[in-house]
Amino acid sequence: MSITTPAGFTAAALTAGIKPSGNPDMALVVNNGPEFHAAAVFTRNRVVASPVKISREAIKDGQIRAVLFNAGNANACNGIQGDADAQASVDQVAELLGISASDVGVCSTGLIGEPLPMDKIHAGVEKLVPGLGDHGGAAAVAIMTTDLVPKETLVKGNGWTLGGMGKGVGMMSPSLATMLVCLTTDASATPAMLDEALRAASKVTFDTLDIDGSTSTNDTVFLLASGASGVTPSQEELNAAVLEASEDIARQMQADAEGVTKRVTVTVEGTGSDEQAVNAARTLARDNLFKCAMFGSDPNWGRVLAAVGMADADMNPDRISVYFNGQAVCENTTGTPHAREVDLSGADIDVLVNLGTNGPGRATVRTTDLSHDYVHINSAYSS
Amino acid sequence: MSITTPAGFTAAALTAGIKPSGNPDMALVVNNGPEFHAAAVFTRNRVVASPVKISREAIKDGQIRAVLFNAGNANACNGIQGDADAQASVDQVAELLGISASDVGVCSTGLIGEPLPMDKIHAGVEKLVPGLGDHGGAAAVAIMTTDLVPKETLVKGNGWTLGGMGKGVGMMSPSLATMLVCLTTDASATPAMLDEALRAASKVTFDTLDIDGSTSTNDTVFLLASGASGVTPSQEELNAAVLEASEDIARQMQADAEGVTKRVTVTVEGTGSDEQAVNAARTLARDNLFKCAMFGSDPNWGRVLAAVGMADADMNPDRISVYFNGQAVCENTTGTPHAREVDLSGADIDVLVNLGTNGPGRATVRTTDLSHDYVHINSAYSS
Numbered sequence: 001m002s003i004t005t006p007a008g009f010t011a012a013a014l015t016a017g018i019k020p021s022g023n024p025d026m027a028l029v030v031n032n033g034p035e036f037h038a039a040a041v042f043t044r045n046r047v048v049a050s051p052v053k054i055s056r057e058a059i060k061d062g063q064i065r066a067v068l069f070n071a072g073n074a075n076a077c078n079g080i081q082g083d084a085d086a087q088a089s090v091d092q093v094a095e096l097l098g099i100s101a102s103d104v105g106v107c108s109t110g111l112i113g114e115p116l117p118m119d120k121i122h123a124g125v126e127k128l129v130p131g132l133g134d135h136g137g138a139a140a141v142a143i144m145t146t147d148l149v150p151k152e153t154l155v156k157g158n159g160w161t162l163g164g165m166g167k168g169v170g171m172m173s174p175s176l177a178t179m180l181v182c183l184t185t186d187a188s189a190t191p192a193m194l195d196e197a198l199r200a201a202s203k204v205t206f207d208t209l210d211i212d213g214s215t216s217t218n219d220t221v222f223l224l225a226s227g228a229s230g231v232t233p234s235q236e237e238l239n240a241a242v243l244e245a246s247e248d249i250a251r252q253m254q255a256d257a258e259g260v261t262k263r264v265t266v267t268v269e270g271t272g273s274d275e276q277a278v279n280a281a282r283t284l285a286r287d288n289l290f291k292c293a294m295f296g297s298d299p300n301w302g303r304v305l306a307a308v309g310m311a312d313a314d315m316n317p318d319r320i321s322v323y324f325n326g327q328a329v330c331e332n333t334t335g336t337p338h339a340r341e342v343d344l345s346g347a348d349i350d351v352l353v354n355l356g357t358n359g360p361g362r363a364t365v366r367t368t369d370l371s372h373d374y375v376h377i378n379s380a381y382s383s
Numbered sequence: 384m385s386i387t388t389p390a391g392f393t394a395a396a397l398t399a400g401i402k403p404s405g406n407p408d409m410a411l412v413v414n415n416g417p418e419f420h421a422a423a424v425f426t427r428n429r430v431v432a433s434p435v436k437i438s439r440e441a442i443k444d445g446q447i448r449a450v451l452f453n454a455g456n457a458n459a460c461n462g463i464q465g466d467a468d469a470q471a472s473v474d475q476v477a478e479l480l481g482i483s484a485s486d487v488g489v490c491s492t493g494l495i496g497e498p499l500p501m502d503k504i505h506a507g508v509e510k511l512v513p514g515l516g517d518h519g520g521a522a523a524v525a526i527m528t529t530d531l532v533p534k535e536t537l538v539k540g541n542g543w544t545l546g547g548m549g550k551g552v553g554m555m556s557p558s559l560a561t562m563l564v565c566l567t568t569d570a571s572a573t574p575a576m577l578d579e580a581l582r583a584a585s586k587v588t589f590d591t592l593d594i595d596g597s598t599s600t601n602d603t604v605f606l607l608a609s610g611a612s613g614v615t616p617s618q619e620e621l622n623a624a625v626l627e628a629s630e631d632i633a634r635q636m637q638a639d640a641e642g643v644t645k646r647v648t649v650t651v652e653g654t655g656s657d658e659q660a661v662n663a664a665r666t667l668a669r670d671n672l673f674k675c676a677m678f679g680s681d682p683n684w685g686r687v688l689a690a691v692g693m694a695d696a697d698m699n700p701d702r703i704s705v706y707f708n709g710q711a712v713c714e715n716t717t718g719t720p721h722a723r724e725v726d727l728s729g730a731d732i733d734v735l736v737n738l739g740t741n742g743p744g745r746a747t748v749r750t751t752d753l754s755h756d757y758v759h760i761n762s763a764y765s766s
Binding site: 370 | 427428429430431457459460461462465494495496497597598599600669670671672675676678679681684685686688689690691692693698700701703713715716717718722753754755757758759761762
């Protein structure tokens with residue numbers, strides 16, 4: 001189960017020496033066709049890394065034939081030199097594969113503000129191309145930064161498959177918080193179908209995975225389709241498969257976020273719209289006092305109310321209800337008897353907040369607790 | 384130097400038994416006139432505690448003759464009973480002082496969702512009124528929750544004075560994050576003058592003190608004026624004194640925030656408006672990866688760019704500059720040589736971010752680092 005399981009895809013990975021650890025740090029994923037359709041979503045950060053600039057241009061025509069990855073260096077905030085370096089790596093991939101550079105995407109993750117070691121990049125690309133094969137698993141390892149485990153998925157359609165790999169997510173080391181995902185499928189689908197499926201899935205998976213509120217300069221999710229199965233799924237089938245794969249990768253990211261002792265699922269309902277529900281869920285998911293309470297297995301519903309009261313969402317301040325693991329701890333903005341005795345000692349905590357209006361809005365955000373290890377990892381990294 | 388230094392004010396404090404620690408936990412501040420003008424600002428949280436509801440009504444006519452304080456219980460999220468309890472305490476104060484209940488403010492701080500122990504409150508008020516005198520210092524102690532030191536200030540005008548006391552601020556224990564401030568002056572000033580001075584000062588002091596992004600259900604700042612000096616300052620003189628006192632109290636709060644090892648001042652300029660600058664400064668001040676870097680004395684400017692890139696503020700993503708303690712670490716969104724060698728080992732860190740536009744916006748937000756102790760204090764409190 002990897003990105004090279006679907007027909008039409010090959011990959012290669014190797015150690016180029018970018019990571020000081022000496023672990024694998026470069027990967028190449030190639031779509032061998034017959035179709036080369038693709039979709040992508042990128043970071044909403046306005047400060048974007050050079051590889052994101054190039055990938056954004058490349059995806060515009062809905063066609064991508066190869067994606068180059070490196071870990072250990074984000075190639076972000078490197079000015080014009082960074083743009084030129086990213087372009088040079090893409091040009092080299094295109095030349096060796098005999099394809100257009102405008103059909104090559106590029107993803108980097110690692111330290112911000114360090115020049116890309118181009119000698120290592122060029123030597124790496126030189127070896128990656130002849131090494132292409134069924135090496136999706138190795139690629140998933142090569143894109144890791146502080147991830148403890150590689151993250152892969154496989155979804156089976158009716159006569160077609162969809163594979164995926166991903167790395168990272170906030171709550172990792174400082175400048176390594178980037179989320180990179182590559183999904184591959186041998187289904188035949190137009191760029192518009194892929195785009196619809198990827199945006200719908202990202203909205204409720206990667207976009208609602210909120211570990212520490214930080215958004216990287218490099219976040220990128222690619223969906224590549226080779227059409228090699230000869231099967232054209234319906235939009236609904238494609239949507240369902242992309243959603244399932246995205247959910248699986250997102251869950252693996254949440255579980256692997258460093259320093260995590262609790263996986264916290266925050267659902268908000270009873271507000272004006274789904275967007276408002278996301279706002280409120282995100283406000284709670286980012287509240288450090290709430291996150292510390294989760295670390296302490298403390299059913300402190302007062303912090304939940306104090307946090308959601310600041311959210312940009314319709315609410316009835318006198319009719320808010322809060323449930324921890326299905327048990328009501330606050331109804332009509334007032335504590336229930338024995339609310340403080342709810343057992344939150346398990347690793348998974350489910351929080352449901354009803355904002356007390358009749359509005360149809362509902363959304364779920366996945367987050368984690370704020371632990372001693374989070375502070376340790378994120379303060380000690382550079383030193 | 385206390386709230387009873389300005390002429391016309393008396394105060395009392397005592398131990399009513401609300402705090403489990405047995406420390407003083409109730410205070411009463413009385414304006415003996417001849418004028419009883421006042422202004423107040425309250426939490427922007429939409430979930431507000433019962434005392435805030437009552438104080439908001441009381442301030443509407445610009446007249447306040449007494450403010451009752453208790454620590455150890457926030458009387459928040461206690462439903463209709465909470466409102467009735469707060470009103471009963473105010474009624475008792477009014478009756479014993481022979482004034483109208485609509486001229487009495489009330490402030491509570493402590494646990495959310497615990498019923499106010501009305502037997503202790505009533506017994507406390509009974510003793511506070513006959514104990515009124517020059518006891519401003521004792522009042523400042525009685526309103527403390529997890530504060531390590533009481534916070535007081537005194538500003539001298541030309542023939543008049545302005546005193547103040549304050550407690551708390553985020554990064555304290557869970558439900559005790561409330562900021563309560565009471566400023567007193569013997570200047571003669573209309574409610575409109577007081578309101579202008581207090582709002583202008585709060586905007587650049589209490590409102591820009593952002594320890595952990597959490598906003599309490601109980602935050603309240605009162606400014607009371609007795610006119611007992613017989614001196615009417617100009618609006619400018621009043622503004623300056625209220626600003627000086629507010630800055631002093633806010634600085635004391637920042638310094639006393641629990642778990643703090645660094646005091647971090649974030650200034651943003653080069654953006655469209657002061658409001659945009661506040662947005663960007665607040666986004667950075669709330670970014671956990673940035674706050675952990677400050678704890679680690681790590682000049683990780685990449686995290687600064689990643690954080691401000693998400694802010695709702697005008698910026699030129701290719702022209703952002705960052706300065707740590709006056710030293711440029713990033714210019715034109717690119718690191719400077721030796722940027723990572725800047726010494727941030729001191730307790731005070733100054734961060735300046737220029738967002739690269741010609742806009743006039745500029746603002747400063749005060750925050751702190753994110754430390755091991757922050758997590759410890761805020762996860763262990765209820766257990």
